[in-house]
Amino acid sequence: MLNNPPIIGLAGGIGSGKSTIAKLFNELGIQSVDADDVARQAVAIGTHCLTAIHLRYGDDILLDDGSLNRSLLRSIVFDNSDERKWLEQLTHPAIRKQLLEELNQATSPYVLMVHPLLFETGQNSQCQFTIAIDVPTSLQRVRVMNRDNTSEVNADKIIASQLSNDERLSKADFVLENTGNIIDLNGKVHRLHKEILELL
Numbered sequence: 001m002l003n004n005p006p007i008i009g010l011a012g013g014i015g016s017g018k019s020t021i022a023k024l025f026n027e028l029g030i031q032s033v034d035a036d037d038v039a040r041q042a043v044a045i046g047t048h049c050l051t052a053i054h055l056r057y058g059d060d061i062l063l064d065d066g067s068l069n070r071s072l073l074r075s076i077v078f079d080n081s082d083e084r085k086w087l088e089q090l091t092h093p094a095i096r097k098q099l100l101e102e103l104n105q106a107t108s109p110y111v112l113m114v115h116p117l118l119f120e121t122g123q124n125s126q127c128q129f130t131i132a133i134d135v136p137t138s139l140q141r142v143r144v145m146n147r148d149n150t151s152e153v154n155a156d157k158i159i160a161s162q163l164s165n166d167e168r169l170s171k172a173d174f175v176l177e178n179t180g181n182i183i184d185l186n187g188k189v190h191r192l193h194k195e196i197l198e199l200l
């Protein structure tokens, strides 16, 4: 355990640029673990989470290949807080455990925990430092609509379910503004990387 690299949390709402920024850190030799990827693995075929979900909601919750019908599950829990609570109590422990296991396997000088709900889930407490991505909602909305080919209403629903940009910024140790182009962003990532290395 002593050799586990320090965890730096990278928080940002949907479409704020988490994956883009993680890739830039990866190019500097810093490993990252994405909480969204881990959350998907937690309900993959063969997991105890998927078995429990199947038992609760029946065959309709599975696609033909036996994998989870994620959009159906999303629609079930969206307006039903009891069902959402049940699902979170089932999946969150599995996600946390897997996330920590993967973070602890990293061998870089520090490791990024990339998390859309870093502060909302309290997982910032596992981080030595936290970074919040700063983007105005208008730009976030456009990037989500373009990337996911989705409507403004859908993009806004997800944005509204997460912490606001300002709340996230007020909780983080560092802020990365992602309103410029990729070259600009890359320069900011380089500077922040140097600063973090000096502080560790």
Ligand code: ADP
Pocket: 012, 013, 014, 015, 016, 017, 018, 019, 020, 021, 143, 144, 146, 147, 178, 179, 180, 181, 182, 185
């Ligand atoms: P997240 O992982 O936070 O959901 P992404 O990294 O996928 O966000 O970014 C959302 C979309 O915006 C992607 O299509 C990405 O290519 C684009 N994007 C992110 N940052 C920039 C930037 N600085 N300039 C142009 N496009 C960007």
